[in-house]
Amino acid sequence: MLHRALSLALPVVLLMLTACNQEPASPAVVRPALVVQPQPAEAVADTYPGEVRARLEPELAFRIGGKVSKRLVEEGQRVKLNQPLAELDPQDVRLQLEANRAQLAGAEANLALVRTERDRYQKLLDKQMISHSQYDNAENLYRAGIARLKQAKAEFDVAGNQADYAVLRAPQAGVIARRQVEVGQVVAAGQTVFTLAADGEREVAIAVPEQQYARFAVGQPVTVELWSHPGQRFEGRIRELSPAADPRSRTYAARVAFTSADVPATLGQSARVFIAHPGQAALSVPLSAVTAEAGQAYVWRVTGEHRVQRVTVQLGAYGTDSVPVLAGLTADDWVVAAGGHVLREGQQVRPVDRANRAVALTGKE
Known part of the structure; x- marks a missing residue:
């Protein structure tokens, strides 16, 4: 009996000793999360790099x-x-000019000769000393001399122009x-x-990708930012849109004209063209806030209890640092701007702004 009682009591004692050695579980660490609100619609636009060019760029050739x-x-x-x-x-054209000048002089001398002959035959005909056929022959030679002189003058003028064209x-x-x-x-x-690059109007040359070509039209309003004037936008419009794509880059060339003539644009200057489209999304979020899984994009929205909630969103065309949100968010939402790939549904976070200051999420469910 004693042996049986000891065998039953031993596991209980070991369990009690194990429980005494265990430390209490530490509370979950609340990590900070950079949060932002979706940007307003006026900040949403497709951006295309461009170069300031002259409106008239004739190619000069001899x-x-x-x-x-x-x-x-x-x-x-x-x-x-x-x-x-x-x-x-100029050696060849100069020699040609001299040859034509000599031909002109020869044609003038020949005309003087046939004119004299014709006049002499005219006097003989008046005295009925020659036949009409003889006079007609002299007249024809005179007319041929006139034609030859005209030809020589024309060839001399052409040769003179050729010399100027050099x-x-x-x-x-x-x-x-x-x-x-x-x-x-x-x-x-x-x-x-x-x-x-002729003096006068300045324009911005951009390249439009194939998938975006249908969204553009001649006369469409745009805004332009020059790298020499960051943050300042100048009004413009699409003046020209190529109907054929470049065979190597597969992009369509477009020209953007400035609405005002007072834009401080210089040749070769870099620029960015911002093009908004009708029906574009009312909001946008940073690219770093978007995560995708199985082809479906989503963001992490922070609730009033400082917990993250996965929200599926519909996106527009990606920009350089932001992306339009077509559906899934409102202007009052707060979303995690970075590190979404390490979050999990319902995880508690400490929302902060870019200056690492705490953000109060008022009015959030």
Whole structure:
């Protein structure tokens, strides 16, 4: 009996000793969570990087082919109307001009000769000393001489123009945007050697992705921010939209014109174009606040009891640092701005702002 009583009491004693050695469970640690509220609609817009360009950018080329003997301007240099930009070797066109001048002189001498012959035959005909057929022959030679002289004059004028074409001049004032020629290079007629950014209106060139092309239209209002004036927006509109995509980048070129002429935009300056669309979401959240699982996006909303609640959201087109929320949130909600992948449903957090100050979530369920 004694042995049986000891065997029954031993487990109880061991259980009591184990319970005495265990420490009480520590309370769960409430971690801080950076929270933000969705931004208002006016802050939601698609952003496209761009470059300030001249509205008129003619490509300049020689009207004749030849070897470049002089390049008189550099890329980025300002030029005036009719200023010489480059010259071709004038030897060939000069020789052609001299040949045409000689032909012109020969045609003039020939005309003088056939005119004299015609006048002499006219006097002989009046005296009935020659037949009409002989006079007609002299008259025809005279008319042929006139035609030959006209042809020689036209060829001489063309040769003179060719000599002028050996000098490429600026068609208007502006800045040399690109240079594609060097001294000694042989160029063909019409081959681009300079691109001129003409003085006048300035625009912003952007590239529109294929999936967004249908959302744009000529005349659509936009705003532009210049990198030299951060935070300042200038009104503009889409002036031009290419109907065909670039074969390499698969993007569509677009030009944005400024509404005001007083915009301090300079050539080559970087810019950002903000384009809002009708029906766009009323709210947006930071990209870091969004988590996705199985193709479904969600955010963590913080309740009035400082507990996180998983909320499924419908998103619009992603921006550079934020994303529009089409459905799932209200303007009064508070969402966790970062670290959502380590949270769990119902977890208690300590909401703080970006300055690490406690946030009072008033009016939250």
